Amino acid sequence: MVDENAGAIITVFxxxxxxxLHLLGAxxxxxxLIFGLFAVVLLLAIGLLVLGEIRDGMRDAR
Incomplete structure (x- = not known):
């Protein structure tokens, strides 16, 4: 889980x-647009992984 969070933080950075750099004209x-789409897809994928881990954790708690 830590690796996914680090990947998301690096991507957003x-x-x-x-x-x-775009605002400065470089x-x-x-x-x-390409980086933005990649960041959105990555963050959605991480969100799905987190929801899966929560579901698995709830299944084990029973």
Whole structure:
């Protein structure tokens, strides 16, 4: 679980850096869109993994 969280944090950080570079005019908008879509997909996947772990934990608690 820690690895997924670290991956999400790194992805969001890179997205922020790319967005700032775009605002400064150094990066084209297409690259920001690609990183943004990747970040959204990654965060949704991590959310599904977390929900699966919660479900498995509840199954074991019974």
């Amino acid at each position: 890179v997205l922020g850096v790319v967005t700032v 990066v084209p908008a297409r690259l920001v």
